[in-house]
Amino acid sequence: MADLRGGIDLGGTKIQTAIVDADGKVLGQSRRPTPTDGGPEDVAAEMAASLREAADEAGVQTETLVGVGVGSPGDADERTGVVSGARNLPGWEGSFPLAATLKEALDAEVRVGNDVQVATEAEFHLGAGREFQSLIGVFWGTGVGGGLVLDGKPWLGRGAAGEIGHMVVKRDGAKCPCGRKGCMEAYAGRGAMEAEARRQHEEGTKTDLFKLMHKHEKDRLTSGIWERALDHGDHLAEKLVDRAIEALGTGIASAVNLLDPEAVIIGGGLGVRFGERYMGPLTKEMGKHLFVDERPPAVRVASLGDLGGAVGASLLVSS
Ligand SMILES: [Zn+2]
Numbered sequence: 656m657a658d659l660r661g662g663i664d665l666g667g668t669k670i671q672t673a674i675v676d677a678d679g680k681v682l683g684q685s686r687r688p689t690p691t692d693g694g695p696e697d698v699a700a701e702m703a704a705s706l707r708e709a710a711d712e713a714g715v716q717t718e719t720l721v722g723v724g725v726g727s728p729g730d731a732d733e734r735t736g737v738v739s740g741a742r743n744l745p746g747w748e749g750s751f752p753l754a755a756t757l758k759e760a761l762d763a764e765v766r767v768g769n770d771v772q773v774a775t776e777a778e779f780h781l782g783a784g785r786e787f788q789s790l791i792g793v794f795w796g797t798g799v800g801g802g803l804v805l806d807g808k809p810w811l812g813r814g815a816a817g818e819i820g821h822m823v824v825k826r827d828g829a830k831c832p833c834g835r836k837g838c839m840e841a842y843a844g845r846g847a848m849e850a851e852a853r854r855q856h857e858e859g860t861k862t863d864l865f866k867l868m869h870k871h872e873k874d875r876l877t878s879g880i881w882e883r884a885l886d887h888g889d890h891l892a893e894k895l896v897d898r899a900i901e902a903l904g905t906g907i908a909s910a911v912n913l914l915d916p917e918a919v920i921i922g923g924g925l926g927v928r929f930g931e932r933y934m935g936p937l938t939k940e941m942g943k944h945l946f947v948d949e950r951p952p953a954v955r956v957a958s959l960g961d962l963g964g965a966v967g968a969s970l971l972v973s974s
Contacts, residue, residue: 659715660972661706661723661763664770664964665689665698667743667797672705673965674713674720679781681962683713694746695738699753703760718762724971726770726964727753732814733971736767743797766971770964772817774957775802776809777967778920783958787917791910792957793819795903796878796923798832799840805914820844822906842902845925848895849876855891862891878924899925900933904940912946922957930956 658677663670667689674683685708690697702725710717717723725731729741736754741747754765775792778784784792784804792802801819803810810816820840821833828837832846841847852864864884868876871883884892907919921930921937938954945951959966 659713659720660969661710661717661720661761662965662967662969662971663702663706663723663725663757664774664962664968665702665725665727665744666770666964667728670698670702670705671962671965672702672709673962673969674709674715675966675969679966679970681966683709683711683715684962684965685709685712690745692745695741695744695751695753696756698744698747699751699756699760703757706761720761720763722764722766722972723757723761724773724968725753725757725765725767726773726968726971727767728770730814731767731769733766733768733811736765738767764972768968768971769802769811769817770968771800772802772809772811773967773971774922774959774964775804775817775920775967776970777959777963778922778957779804780970781959781966782920782963783955784918784920787953789914789916790918790920790952791819791907791914791916792817792920792922793903793907793926794923794957795843795845795899795921795926795929797846798844799903799906800923801910803914803916805916819906819910822909824902824905824909839902839906843899843906845876845878845881848881848899852876852891852895860891863887863889864892878928881925882928896929896933897936900936901940904937904942905944907937908941908944911941911952912944915947916952918953918955920955920957922963927957927960 730739738753739750757765794800799820801817821838825837829841831838831841
């Protein structure tokens with residue numbers, strides 16, 4: 656089989672891998688939890704093992720792959736293959752030569768890129784963004800990440816473009832996990848929403864969010880827990896999700912005013928779960944801030960789901 660590529664989506668909770676053919680069809684896949692202790696070497700070993708599993712399922716050897724692409728958190732240098740400051744991963748505050756390490760383990764060429772950017776490009780080439788030439792990908796999950804495709808090409812800036820989660824939606828506003836104030840992520844990121852829910856719960860606000868979390872044996876408020884709470888009519892959950900939608904609408908509209916893209920693609924754990932349900936409120940919030948409001952961009956939910964990151968990563972490899 657010619658022209659097969661590997662893709663690895665390295666996340667804070669899981670490593671998802673896929674073997675993909677030239678048409679973007681997935682022939683093998685595997686998923687493993689991301690190690691929670693150790694260091695970058697341990698994470699890289701787990702990534703290699705997961706990709707070998709996917710290759711087994713596809714019936715190929717990793718050394719016959721055209722190459723392997725990796726979507727990584729932190730600062731992923733496409734040129735050198737070095738990943739720095741991946742703070743969601745164990746012991747990865749510094750720099751680690753991820754591409755070189757995986758190349759040795761897998762006997763294949765390896766390219767690394769930013770996880771959110773590769774997921775945006777996957778939606779552009781194969782998913783909800785296929786019919787557009789310019790789009791903004793908004794990945795609404797633990798944080799809020801973004802990716803850009805302009806005139807059919809990825810826009811990376813000097814390597815740090817697309818940080819839509821850190822657009823300021825309120826001057827001197829809520830504290831963001833990044834340490835600054837008033838970012839969109841400070842209101843819309845799952846992590847920030849959980850911190851605010853905890854604070855209000857401790858101050859005596861009634862909510863079933865944490866009861867549901869314990870009942871379903873989770874250690875954090877996952878997107879599924881938020882959804883259950885909304886289905887129960889939990890007031891605090893409703894209030895915090897509405898606040899998140901307001902922040903997302905404000906930040907996304909500001910980005911649209913600057914770039915005028917044809918489409919906005921909403922992905923990420925919360926985005927995929929709530930995108931359709933909140934499409935009306937989100938486009939309404941955006942509408943308040945759009946300068947050219949009679950011609951809003953298309954807003955779509957990401958369609959590649961869980962495997963989008965791994966499939967997108969495989970696109971880093973040119974045939
Ligand atoms: Zn921030």
